[in-house]
Amino acid sequence: MHACDSVVKILVVEDDKDNLDILQELLDGEGYDIFAADNGADAVKLAQDEQPAVILMDLQMPDFPNSGLNNEAGLVATRDLRSDPRTQSIPIVALTGFDTEKAGAAIMAAGCDAIANKPYDFSSLLETIADLIRHR
Amino acid sequence: MNSTDATASIQSSIIAIGEIMASLQTDLAGGEFDRKTLASVERISLSCTKLREYLDSNSEPPEHSSDTRHDIRNLLNRIAGPSQLLERRFDDSKLAAIHRVRRLIDDCVAVIDRCGDDSRELVRALESHSIVAAATTPANILVAEDDAENRRFLVDFLTSEGHTVTLARDGSEALAQAEQAGFDLLLLDLGLPMIDGFDVLEQLQSRGWQTPVIVITGRRGVDDAVRCIERGADDFLTKPIQIEILRARVKSCVERIRLREREFGQFFPPKLARQFARRPRLIHELPSRHAEVSVMFCDIRNFTTRSERLGPEKTTRWLRGVMHDLCEIIIENEGVLVDFAGDEVMAMWGAPEKVPDHAARACNTAVQILKHLPAMSLAWYPTTRAETELAIGINSGRAMVGHVGTARKTKYGALGDAVNVGSRVVGATKFLDSPLLITGGTRDQLASDWSTGQLRRLCKVRVKNIEQPIEIYDIRIPTEHTIDDLAVRYESALASFEEQSFDQALSELTQLLAAHPNDGPAAVLKARALKALAPDAHEFDPVWRLSGK
Numbered sequence: 001m002h003a004c005d006s007v008v009k010i011l012v013v014e015d016d017k018d019n020l021d022i023l024q025e026l027l028d029g030e031g032y033d034i035f036a037a038d039n040g041a042d043a044v045k046l047a048q049d050e051q052p053a054v055i056l057m058d059l060q061m062p063d064f065p066n067s068g069l070n071n072e073a074g075l076v077a078t079r080d081l082r083s084d085p086r087t088q089s090i091p092i093v094a095l096t097g098f099d100t101e102k103a104g105a106a107i108m109a110a111g112c113d114a115i116a117n118k119p120y121d122f123s124s125l126l127e128t129i130a131d132l133i134r135h136r
Numbered sequence: 137m138n139s140t141d142a143t144a145s146i147q148s149s150i151i152a153i154g155e156i157m158a159s160l161q162t163d164l165a166g167g168e169f170d171r172k173t174l175a176s177v178e179r180i181s182l183s184c185t186k187l188r189e190y191l192d193s194n195s196e197p198p199e200h201s202s203d204t205r206h207d208i209r210n211l212l213n214r215i216a217g218p219s220q221l222l223e224r225r226f227d228d229s230k231l232a233a234i235h236r237v238r239r240l241i242d243d244c245v246a247v248i249d250r251c252g253d254d255s256r257e258l259v260r261a262l263e264s265h266s267i268v269a270a271a272t273t274p275a276n277i278l279v280a281e282d283d284a285e286n287r288r289f290l291v292d293f294l295t296s297e298g299h300t301v302t303l304a305r306d307g308s309e310a311l312a313q314a315e316q317a318g319f320d321l322l323l324l325d326l327g328l329p330m331i332d333g334f335d336v337l338e339q340l341q342s343r344g345w346q347t348p349v350i351v352i353t354g355r356r357g358v359d360d361a362v363r364c365i366e367r368g369a370d371d372f373l374t375k376p377i378q379i380e381i382l383r384a385r386v387k388s389c390v391e392r393i394r395l396r397e398r399e400f401g402q403f404f405p406p407k408l409a410r411q412f413a414r415r416p417r418l419i420h421e422l423p424s425r426h427a428e429v430s431v432m433f434c435d436i437r438n439f440t441t442r443s444e445r446l447g448p449e450k451t452t453r454w455l456r457g458v459m460h461d462l463c464e465i466i467i468e469n470e471g472v473l474v475d476f477a478g479d480e481v482m483a484m485w486g487a488p489e490k491v492p493d494h495a496a497r498a499c500n501t502a503v504q505i506l507k508h509l510p511a512m513s514l515a516w517y518p519t520t521r522a523e524t525e526l527a528i529g530i531n532s533g534r535a536m537v538g539h540v541g542t543a544r545k546t547k548y549g550a551l552g553d554a555v556n557v558g559s560r561v562v563g564a565t566k567f568l569d570s571p572l573l574i575t576g577g578t579r580d581q582l583a584s585d586w587s588t589g590q591l592r593r594l595c596k597v598r599v600k601n602i603e604q605p606i607e608i609y610d611i612r613i614p615t616e617h618t619i620d621d622l623a624v625r626y627e628s629a630l631a632s633f634e635e636q637s638f639d640q641a642l643s644e645l646t647q648l649l650a651a652h653p654n655d656g657p658a659a660v661l662k663a664r665a666l667k668a669l670a671p672d673a674h675e676f677d678p679v680w681r682l683s684g685k
Contacts, residue, residue: 016210018183022217051453060206086460088398097209097248108388118209119216119241 011052013043040077082111091132176218183214275320280310307331344417348389405470424538429486430498433562437525439479487537495581529562569656576607592623
């Protein structure tokens, strides 16, 4: 029994609708099959059900829209994904606006496989995604 | 930079971008450009407007509010995104304009970065929510460092983080300690006396050491550190050691061992998985020997027909989900997952570690799986639109066990008649109409007071290439109603059948079926009895010859 692997699925977790649209346009153009979640809980469930090849995770999503208080929903979701055997081996690219020098080690220690800084450099983001898929 | 400056600086960059877009729009209006290009340009203009509105209306200056910085970064991304999409569509004449846009965005990002250090917040959040802590459990760390003060610093820091630390003061001590099992990480100073760090590393490599190594070096030793990494070290730290970097790197290395533990944990029980995660070579060193084992085969029934109906995507999801649950139950019961091939999983008890109650464990696991089945079937119903059914066969006996994979693929398994019989027995579930069958060999190994399920002798079978007929039993899952006499009555009918008192057998079976209309094996035996009575019956043999799988 072979799974139909010709379309690669990517889960994008991003609460900002416009940014999500941009990522979708970019990734669609590359032939990936994109589906999205705008909060951590949905992201984990979707990852379990759909088993994407890669997850792009905005680390700075609020737990509640506009709360501005807890911008850590992305981190919590990452931890949940890493501790569930169904999803623990799916590579995660952290999408973040932080200065990578300082926060990079901490982000990787939280379980992410790569980091993309906002505003994104699309060419390197695409390369990173292709690399992660190739080396699964 | 005060708030007016930051906001003003960003505003002026955005105005400049807006002007570029306006002039682009004029250019494009005259020419032949596709919708997407025009859409991107429009999007950039719109995003510029939005960002300017945000800056105008937002009273929180970027210096004082990380939320504002977050919002601005998001808004900048909305400009950066389409501009990069444009880059891919424009020829040289327009590219200069886009490059300018990129530089202006970079300027804005630089301004934001100067306003505040959000990364500190992130690190704090990670720690306060124990998110990084969740990625790290306390580890067993070997520290090889000859400088007393440095040693003390490392010991203090690592123990305060909850880890257990062992010390080595020179290279030969380091090697001796490393031989003791169970380290999750080695912190290795390159300037060790006796045998230096690089040589220690070389020696460890040749012994198959796979635990992460972080080498520590002085500022001038970066080249040495790079040599070590090329030799197999995972990372390096320069002195003076910064706590945050040490912490993050330790955590990331320990996480890697945990990951390997989880990988081996897919096949082996936790204790063995932990050992193999540190020395994967151990698997190859496991002796090949004869062992008394119990093997269990578990198949998904009707898999091929279902998969044709469901198509590849749904089938794979269903298969993975079911396999996941089966494997969890097997590992929980300390079984070794030998293999999964398509819709079948094979597990083993009794090797590599001798386990006296291997038969009971296999049977208990099977019962647990069948008890879990209704919930699993229900969970997958929306995908499969049908019940999920399993067939399980267990046999016990002597097998040859060992590492039967290659250097690339780990496979610890068993070979021999005992295994072949087990695989035939699961096939027999179809003919005998009972989902969980075990052999006499397994039955004999169960303690007389084994009561996890209800045992019943079903019949004797003959399997190809094996001379001795094999007793088959089934196990029924206990419910409140299983204090019944079904097993006794069936076995009595079976005895009549084997003595060729077919009428007697038939009458007993008919009565039994009246009380238990859904009992598959009774119906099967009844059919066999009828067939034996038929005028054209062949010579009777109570032993059922099983055809191929």
